[in-house]
Amino acid sequence: MPDGKPNVVLHVADVHKHFGGLHALSDIDLDIEEGKTHAIIGPNGAGKSTLLNVIIGRLPPTSGTVVFDGQVLTGKKPHEINQMGVVRVFQTPEIFPELSVLQNVMAPAFAKRDGAFRINIFRPLEAEAGIREEAESILEDVGLHERRSTHAGALSRGDKRRMELAMCLIQHPRLLLLDEPTAGMSRHDTNTTIALLQKIKQRGMTKVIIEHDMHVVFSLADKISVLSGGRIIAEGLPDEVRGNVKVQEAYLGGAHRLEAVH
C-alpha cells in the first residue's frame, strides 16, 4: 500500500450489528496490519464472537463493511472467504469426526491446491505424497503425529483444537482468525499452543485472536483492541492497554488479573 504506512490487510469500517433491539456491535472500526497479531479482548458478552462471525461472513452486519485486501468480504460465502486466504479456528472445534486425523489435515490442503471444487477420482489418496508429507509435518508441529491414524472423533477436546489449528495452518492463510484457541486446554497444552503460535508469528502470518486468558494475550499480541458493550473502548500496544483505566473498569477488578501477568 502507498504512503509508507503499515499494510492494512483487514479493514472493518463502521460495522453495526443488531439482533432485534440488542446492539451487539456499534461503530466498530478496526485495522489489522499485515504480519501482526491483533488480539480482541473484552468481558463476556462484549461482542467478540459476533465481531469474528461478521468478519468471517457467518453473520451479515446490519450496516458497515469488512474489506480484506481491497475486496469486500460482506456477503461472500464462507468457502469464497476461505479461498481468499481468511481462515478461522472455531471456539468449539469444527472437525471431521469420522475421518482420520491425517485426513482431517489433508482435506484443507486439497482446498488450497485444487480450489473450491474439483472432481479428482483418478489419483488415489495414497498417491498424493506431497500433501501427505505436508500434513504429517504439520501434525508433527502440533504434536499429533503419533495419533494420525486415529478417528478424529476419538481425540480429547484439547487434541481436537490442536488438530483444527493444524487444519488451518496447512492452508498457509493470509489471515488467521482464532476464537479462544486455548479455551478448555490444560496449562501445559496452553503453553504448547502459545509456543506454536509464536512460531507462526515469526513466519509473518497475520492473526486475529479472541481470548479470555490474559497470559495468552500478552504472550502473543502486538496490538490489542478492547471490546465492551459492543464498542471498542480502547486500542493500542499491550503496555498501553494494560495501563488503561477504562479497560480496568470494564473488567471490574480485572485490574488484578491484568497486573498479575507482569
Added chain:
Amino acid sequence: MGNLFIMPRRDLVVFVIFAAVVLAMPVWLGPLGAAYPGLLQKFAIFAIFAIGYNILFGLTGYLSFGHAAFLGVGSYTAVWSFKLLTMDVFPAIIFAVLVSGLFALVIGWLSLKRSGIYFSILTLAFAQMCYNLAYSVLTPITNGETSLQLTRQDPRVIDAMFGPAGDSLPTASIIGHNFTGFQGFYFCAAVLLVAFFIAQKIFSSPFGMMLRAIKSNQTRMNYTGFDTKPYALTAFVISGMYAGLAGALLAVTDPLAGAERMQWTASGEVVLMTILGGVGTLVGPVIGAWLIKYFENIFSAFNESMLTRIFSWVPEGLRDWVVTIASKFVGEGWHLTLGLLFVLVVVFLPGGIMEGVRRIGALLRRPTPPATPTAMRAQPAE
C-alpha cells in the same frame, strides 16, 4: 490416464476376490437353489444399483428416496434405443446412462437446495411424479400400464441397414451376437465389475474423501474453502447414472420397461439393501442387494410341501406344528422374515452386515474383544 489403474494394494486384493465371487456365482449359488440365469442377472443388476446408491447415501449422507426414478428412466431409454436404433446393447446402455444422468442433474440440483428430511421428501416427490407421469400423461412415451415393449414394426434404423428384420421379435445383442441365459448373466457381471472398480476409485480418491467430509461436517467443509453443493450434486448424478445403468441392464436382459420400476417401494428397496449390507462400505450394498433379491425370489417360493421335506427329520407329531410355524415366514410371508432380519441388523449391527464381518474378524485376530473405537459424533454447537 496413467493414473487410472494406480490402486492401493488392498483395493486390488478386494477387487480380485470380488471378481472371483461374482464370476463363480453360478457355482456357489447352485446349492442355494439360486443359480438360474434370470435371478443371477438380477443379482448383478441390483448390485450395481446399490453400489451407485451408496456413493450418494454412504459417502455424502444424503438419503434419497427417489432413485428408482433413474432406474426407470434408464429402462425406458434402453428400450427406446432398441426400438428406434438397434438391438445392440452398447448404444442402449450409453443413452440410458446419459439420459438418467441428465434427470439426476435436474432433480438433484433442485433437491439439494435442502438437506436432511426435506431433501429426502423432495427426491420422493420427484420420483412419484415420474412414476405417475409415466402412467398418465407420458403414455405415448411409456406405453402406460401395458409397459413399453418391442414390436416387429419398430423402425430399428441401424439394424435395418444391415438386413431385413426376422419374423420373430429380436433379442439384445453385442455387435451382432445374440445372447441369452448365462451369457446375459456374464455380460451383467462384467458390467458389475466395471461399476465396482469405478466405485473403488471414487472411494479411495480425494474426491471420495471430500464426500465423506461433507457427511461428517458440512460447516467445516465450507469454512475449509470447499463449495459443497457441486460435490453433493456430482455424487447425486453419479449415483443416478449407476441407477440408469442398472435400469438399462434390466431392459437388456428382458426388453420391456414398466412404470412400476419407478414406484417408491423400489426406491425404498435400494435404501434397505444399502443399510442391510453396510452404509458407506464398498461390498456391503452388494451383499444387501443379493440378500434381498434372494429372499424375494427364493424364500417367497417355499411352500408347505417343501418345508415338510426340509423338516422331515423332526418327529412325526411335532413336524406339522414346526411346518405350520415356519410356513408363516416363507412364501407369502417372506416380507416378515426380511423385516425381522432388517430390525435385527439395525438394532444390533448399526453398521450393517459388514460391521458383523468386521467384529468377527476382530474376534478372530485377538482372543479378547478389542475396545472398538467408538466414533463419537461430536455435534458442532454454536
